[in-house]
Amino acid sequence: MNYVLITGGAGYIGSHICKFFFDEGFVPVTFDNLSKGNKWSVKWGPLELGDLSDEGRLKRLFEKYSFIGVIHLAALSSVEQSCAEPNLYYKNNVIGSFNLLQKMIEFKVKNIVFSSTAAVYGNPIFLPIDEKHPTQPINPYGDTKLAVEKLIYNYSKAYEINFISLRYFNVSGSDFLNKIGEAHSPETHVIPLALESIKNNNIFNIYGDDYNTKDGTCIRDFIHVKDLGKAHFLSFKKLLSCKACEFINVGCGKGFSIYEILDSAKKITNMGVSTSIVKRRDGDPDILISNIDKAKKFLSWKPKYSDINSIISDSWKWHQIYS
Ligand SMILES: NC(=O)c1ccc[n+]([C@@H]2O[C@H](COP(=O)([O-])OP(=O)(O)OC[C@H]3O[C@@H](n4cnc5c(N)ncnc54)[C@H](O)[C@@H]3O)[C@@H](O)[C@H]2O)c1
Structure with a gap:
């Protein structure tokens, strides 16, 4: 075997x-x-x-x-x-x-x-x-x-x-058809947190809007x-x-700010979300964007599903089943 x-x-x-x-x-x-x-x-x-x-x-x-x-x-x-x-x-x-x-x-x-x-x-x-x-x-x-x-x-x-x-x-993202997806406890990742806030009508915390980025929020x-x-x-x-x-x-080689993630999540769910700016979390860098040339060359790999709207949409489908 x-x-x-x-x-x-x-x-x-x-x-x-x-x-x-x-x-x-x-x-x-x-x-x-x-x-x-x-x-x-x-x-x-x-x-x-x-x-x-x-x-x-x-x-x-x-x-x-x-x-x-x-x-x-x-x-x-x-x-x-x-x-x-x-x-x-x-x-x-x-x-x-x-x-x-x-x-x-x-x-x-x-x-x-x-x-x-x-x-x-x-x-x-x-x-x-x-x-x-x-x-x-x-x-x-x-x-x-x-x-x-x-x-x-x-x-x-x-x-x-x-x-x-x-x-x-x-x-x-998730493989929602096979009923698996993101279920951390406690959840610390931005996309599931945003979707949870949207679904449960809770306030979404933005951890700092004074980062050195175009809109002040972290880029990932x-x-x-x-x-x-x-x-x-x-x-x-x-x-x-x-x-x-x-x-x-x-990675996918592109960066999205927290506000951009929220905008996409609102469009996909067709629902709104209230936000609150809270203090930065320890240990968060301003921007992380990958160069994925090596993965493409060495592994002959390239992302197929990693368009940000597809990721959020698949996460949303999973959240509707799971939580
Ligand atoms: N989720 C992300 O965005 C991300 C990004 C970069 C790296 N990673 C890495 O990917 C890996 C998986 O992440 P995830 O998001 O699926 O996390 P997760 O918490 O869902 O999965 C980790 C699993 O490891 C198990 N585990 C932890 N310590 C263990 C131990 N000592 N003995 C046996 N089992 C143990 C946990 O029970 C859990 O099932 C981690 O190593 C994480 O650091 C995750």
């Missing part, structure tokens, strides 16, 4: 990746502690309950399945929480990844696609951000991801680990979760066919 270990497979992005790999003939084995994920979203392969901190549990997992590779998504990922409780983030994200890599070495599993983030870059020095941009995270979350990238890179040299680290920009680059699923699949296929040791941006 083509077993692929998906850590964090019960989470938002992980569930979409499981679906993608299942459709391509792999057996996605989800390893998740369900701290943030949902049992109902694991539909395309077995769910193995466990925590990355539990080395004995990881050993039993690797004994049970003969994995051909790993997609490593399991992590805590709230920028704001990471600023308030960095200890949780270093322990869960860095030590958890260390434990996973140890088991990969022990069981001779060589291939890993790692869920990294644009947060490794910090405040951009130039735009759009390519992979050669300096990595200077401005929050502990981004720093934990950078630490894991360095860990994997050094392990790749010493232990022949074959890896692609995908640096995601902002992920949204959004990628549809289905495009991200494909990027993982193409990365994994690459690892199976040749040696790789790469860091690759995945």
Whole structure:
């Protein structure tokens, strides 16, 4: 059997990746502690309950399945929480990844696609951000991801680990037809928050309107979760066919301000929303826009569903089913 270990497979992005790999003939084995994920979203392969901190549990997992590779998504990922409780983030994200890599070495599993983030870059020095941009995270979350990238890179040299680290920009959208979508708790991402406010007639908080951008709100680059699923699949296929040791941006290469997101959400839902300007959240850079030339060239990938209106529309369809 083509077993692929998906850590964090019960989470938002992980569930979409499981679906993608299942459709391509792999057996996605989800390893998740369900701290943030949902049992109902694991539909395309077995769910193995466990925590990355539990080395004995990881050993039993690797004994049970003969994995051909790993997609490593399991992590805590709230920028704001990471600023308030960095200890949780270093322990869960860095030590958890260390434990996973140890088991990969022990069981001779060589291939890993790692869920990294644009947060490794910090405040951009130039735009759009390519992979050669300096990595200077401005929050502990981004720093934990950078630490894991360095860990994997050094392990790749010493232990022949074959890896692609995908640096995601902002992920949204859903595979609503398969009843999976964004269900973080608490939700911290702008598109689901905007849609929740619209649906429930709540005030939408804008975290700062004094950023150095055209309308004062943060600018972000959004990628549809289905495009991200494909990027993982193409990365994994690459690892199976040749040696790789790469860091690759995945975004759509365009930026949208919070006001632009709200305008699009209002049009798509045909509903209004009240807003309130509140203080900035810790650790938010002004602008993040990706250069995705490397993903296009190296993975032969390009975003297909990542038009901002399609992303919001698919998120809206999911929100109407889910919440
Ligand atoms: N959502 C985004 O926009 C975005 C952007 C950049 C990077 N990422 C990265 O993508 C990955 C997935 O993000 P998501 O939005 O699907 O988050 P999510 O919280 O929905 O999924 C993460 C999953 O990992 C599990 N998990 C966390 N720590 C674990 C541990 N120690 N042991 C076992 N399971 C554990 C959680 O229960 C959850 O199911 C994360 O690594 C995140 O940092 C996400």
